[in-house]
Amino acid sequence: MVMNNIDNKTSIGLDPSSVGSLSEPVDLKLLVFDMGKVFVRFEWAPIYETFASVTKSNIAAVKEAFTAIYFPYERGHLTTKEVIDHFNTSLGANLSHSEFSTIWTSTLDEDTEMTQLLQELRKQIPLYLLSNINDVSFGFLEEKFNVSRHFDELVLSYKVGHIKPAVEIYHEVLKRSNLQPNQCLFIDDLKENIEAAQSVGMHGIQFTGINDLRQKLPEFGIKT
Secondary structure: OOEEEEEEEEOOOOOOOOOOOOOOOOOEOOOOOOOOOOEEEEOOHHHHHHHHHHHHHHHHHHHOOOOOOHHHHHHOOOOOOHHHHHHHHHHHHOHHHHHHHHHHHHOEEEEHHHHHHHHHHHHHOOOOEEEEHHHHHHHHHHHHOOOOOOOOEEEHHHHHHOOOOOOOHHHHHHHOOOOHHHHHHEEEHHHHHHHHHHHHOOOEEEEEOOOHHHHHHHHHHOOO
């Protein structure tokens, strides 16, 4: 998942107009999907507010605590216990694992229209999940929505130690799939993540909504 108000992105320097466009036909073998803001909804603002209320802190202090741990947590460099300990120390709180997890995952929800599309697409072509995420969020989504059922392979940042847009995480997709980059199409809501995929040779579509995606997939030979 992507945290609001944190800039951890690297510009690839590609022409933004190339996102989602094709100059020649491709022989696509794999669709690679992001999760947050694509088929899983979430918002950070209510989470900040709940943490502030529960810990009797202000929003600025909560955001500062988030900033210190968020990307290391998504990379799997911190355990959930270490994250909770950091919150408790920084905010003078005494959050349990259960309390933390409940607040942290409170806005996560499935977009059922998109998951139906995933099921339709999987009948045509293999699907991989490529997500920046931590173990608490993924555990919640898997238990509640069984997100893994849509995919042939899960490439999760906290498991592989890299987060988008680092090119290493895209190379992990290529390694697992044993495909050439131009046989893969990546769908993500963030332009910088699409540009990073394109920098290693993948095709990309920036996700702006299901209708736009349905219109663009046929350009790559995918029926919707």
